[in-house]
Amino acid sequence: MKKIVTRPDFLEPEGGRGSRRRRRRRRAIFAALALVLLGGVGIAIHRYRAAHEFPPPAFEDEACRQTYVNFYRNPEIDVKVVFGYKDARPARFVADRYERMIFIQRLTAKCTKKNFACDFVRSKTDADLLLRRLNGPDGKPRTIFLRAVPSSVGPDDEENRVDPFQKWRTRYANLAFLQGLTSADAVIYNGHSRAGGGPDFAPPRLAKDLDVDFEWYRKNEPGFTPIVSTLEGAPSRLKLLGLYSCASSKHFLDRVRKVKPDLGLITSPKLIYFSDALESSIESISSLLAMKCEGAFRHSLTKARTRASGAQVSGFFEEEESAD
Amino acid sequence: MVSSRAWGFLGLFAVAVASSTAQAGAHWWDYARRFTGENDKVRENAIAELRKMPDLRAELKKALGTTEHFLALDVIQVLDLKGMTNDLLAFAEKDKTGYSYHVLNSLLEPKDYARVGQIYLERLDLPKTAPAAKMAILDSAARMELTLGGPRTERLLRDDSPEVRSSVLSLFRNELLRRNYQRGLDVLEKTIADPTFQIRIQTLFLVSELPPSLRRANLGLIDGVLAKCKNDPNVSVKALCATVTTEADQ
Known part of the structure; x- marks a missing residue:
């Protein structure tokens, strides 16, 4: 008996207009998928190239280029920004935690216009560590490991002095700074000069009137002596040391130069207001990441927002060798 | 011919004009910069000049949020x-x-704490x-003796910012040790498991400070906290954990 094959009424007979439409639809879908796939592959290739083969920045001169070839020598760039114990003696208020938080908020903000101190990502396991990827002077990728380290544990100097966590914080900040002098590419100190006896990461030693015992700091130099012995005692990869503290040019510049003549320094000849120091230190990081040459670097430290700090860079940009 | 006396008067007149011109040119922020690092006389003179400025409050209000923000706050304080x-x-x-809060705190009197404190706490929820503002508010809470309450504490201990979480722990320390606030130690169970090692270190130091009576009343919880850090992946946390455990056993 002949098998009767019934087809639903709503289906066109095979080989009819409906199946052609379905075939066209299938071809269109496949074409769209292929385009999307090709587009995705194209984007991936472009991004890979951008990360790995991005053309290097144009440097004004060879000295500038060499400066940044030297600075970005390693694939991982170590930057330490250590906020000293920012007491306001004879008041009890201690501010470095807040300044550091503002600093971190700025560095983790989205990049806009010409600011390069931005788009940093925070580590989940280390509250002090921020990371950013960028291309070095050779166009190849680098990872910036920036540590922003506070010195105080709370806003009250009297309370901090009796908190055992404070001793740990002081030791940790001190170690971060001293280790940075040998193993980091750039170190920035933002804190008190203690009349030349700094840097300082601890509650200050007090005189009888409960103000800072500047005489003791001048005489004993508890913060500066370890800098000298560290720089003298071990090979160092440090290229730039920023000392954002009052009159740091007067207190520290010549003495550091004597120990390490080839070290780039940022210091200020003036008494430095805290927000000016903060703006200027952010600007110096931005300039390093943007690989600004000497003129532009200096200019960035004298813009409207940073001028008041009086910060000056010296010894960072190599002299051009004369072509004799 | 002009007499010498006349020259003298002319000279004095010139000095007076020059100094008044210089004063007229000085802005409020020029005086504000003299608060830091100058001697007392310079500072007092700057304060006196600022007090004379007729539209100072309007200028300071305009300056908030601008590049002169911090200087304006300094003047207000x-x-x-x-x-x-x-x-x-x-x-x-x-x-x-967050610096507005620091200056606000210096202006407030204890009679304002309840009203303003409530506003502070509500802003922690926003x-x-x-x-930076949350840190300032949490630190203020210690000084103003405000209480976060359980739900707000739990929420803030989950904040993305480790600085906020650390400030919550500092406030907790203040309540326990300075205000004798009788509350459970369950905050420590959370902070010993914080992803950042610095907060785990902070927790252990607080455990080491607990008075014996509080420790005895919460023996099980403290043993649990110390058990969690025993094999901590961070070397410093692990070492401190061992030290605190040994001290606790003695």
Whole structure:
């Protein structure tokens, strides 16, 4: 008996207009998928190239280029920004935690216009560590490991002095700074000069009137002596040391130069207001990441927002060798 | 011919004009910069000049949030401009630096703590409050003896910013050790498991400070906290854990 094959009424007979439409639809879908796939592959290739083969920045001169070839020598760039114990003696208020938080908020903000101190990502396991990827002077990728380290544990100097966590914080900040002098590419100190006896990461030693015992700091130099012995005692990869503290040019510049003549320094000849120091230190990081040459670097430290700090860079940009 | 006396008067007149011109040219922020690092006489003179400025409050209000933000706050604080409390309170809500709160605190009197404190606590709940502002508010809470309450504490201990979480722990320490606030130690169970090692270290130091009576009353919880850090992946945390455990056993 002949098998009767019934087809639903709503289906066109095979080989009819409906199946052609379905075939066209299938071809269109496949074409769209292929385009999307090709587009995705194209984007991936472009991004890979951008990360790995991005053309290097144009440097004004060879000295500038060499400066940044030297600075970005390693694939991982170590930057330490250590906020000293920012007491306001004879008041009890201690501010470095807040300044550091503002600093971190700025560095983790989205990049806009010409600011390069931005788009940093925070580590989940280390509250002090921020990371950013960028291309070095050779166009190849680098990872910036920036540590922003506070010195105080709370806003009250009297309370901090009796908190055992404070001793740990002081030791940790001190170690971060001293280790940075040998193993980091750039170190920035933002804190008190203690009349030349700094840097300082601890509650200050007090005189009888409960103000800072500047005489003791001048005489004993508890913060500066370890800098000298560290720089003298071990090979160092440090290229730039920023000392954002009052009159740091007067207190520290010549003495550091004597120990390490080839070290780039940022210091200020003036008494430095805290927000000016903060703006200027952010600007110096931005300039390093943007690989600004000497003129532009200096200019960035004298813009409207940073001028008041009086910060000056010296010894960072190599002299051009004369072509004799 | 001009007499010498006339020359003298002319000279004095020239000096007077020059100095008044110089004074007229000085802006409020020029005086504000003299608060830091100068001797007392310079500072007092700067304060006196600022007090003479007729539109100072309007200028300071305009300066909040600009590049002169911090200097404006300094002036408000140094001159003790209590009349600007409400302006500051309003501005603080959007101040990402949190510094408005520090200055506000210096202007407040204890009778203001309850009213202003409530506003502070509500702002801790707002997602737009920046971490620096939350830190300032939490630190203020210690001074003003405000209490976060359980749900707010739990929420803030989950904040993205480790600085906010650390400030919550500091406030907890203040309540336990300085205000004798009788509350459970369950905060420590959370902070010993914080992803950042610095907060785990902070937790262990607080455990080491607990008075014996509090420790005895919470023996099980403390043993649990110390058990969690025994094999901590961070070397410093692990070492401190061992030290605190040994001290606890003695």
